[in-house]
Amino acid sequence: MKDYTAEVQQTAAQSIVAGLNTRNPVNVDLMRDHSGNADREADNARITQNIAAALPPPGCQYSLLSIEDRGEQDPADVPWFGGASRARGFDMKLQELCPEESPTPRTIRVIAIPSGMGGYWAEAALKEQA
Template sequence: MLFVLIAGGAVAGWYLGKVEDDRMRQMKPYLPDKQQERAQDLVSALNSRDPRKLQLLRNTSAAPDAPDNLQLDRLIEAAFPLPDCRYALDSVRDRGEQGTMDVSWVSSDTRTYRYDMLITETCPGRAPLHRSIAVIAVPYMGGYWTDASLLIER
């Protein structure tokens, strides 16, 4: 009798773990209007030149100046517009799921989703420059994607 209860508990635990694992695999879509909204917020934050204003996933269990948060700050600073310049969001290009990627301050080999922010950088006395900054999102609570990193393409 005790063996049946233990085996039944093990099967139930395995099943519930599998159901939760399956739910994590079923991410909610990252809809274009949400990407557009997030991209506009990110562009505004980049124009502020304050890395902390970018709503990207940070290591909140560590000190604000922990190495992984400093690494993210440096990445964000590399994406800032040139001095005396500003970005304007032109459009967003959905690139969909990208497989796994190592986003060091999140975890290694995590699922990723990408969208590109197509922007124009305007500077006084210069022709506008068109740029693309990729946003990498990772799975988050409730099966939603959350922005975690940037890829700068010049």
């Protein structure tokens, strides 16, 4: 596998935050199966639910403060890609900005799995951190 560098993670985080701020899960760049296979459509629905759970509240936006590499992760955190044998993750340290409210810190972990193409990692799931 290729290195999952801080630069790669930062670029992925910026793209994911931009997608989350649209409040449309389709705009969040996570790995999906576009084969049209009916079984995979159920998995894609689970991915959409995973993203929807991480969207900012209505009227609010996220601001990316930093990322923190979290290293190896449990592939079970990405159940819709059951064949994944490895996973890596990083935390996106965010501020949730809502009108007339103080900024609220949030942390969302991004879980990546091998993409199967050239040894690259592909962001595949989001996981709210307490």
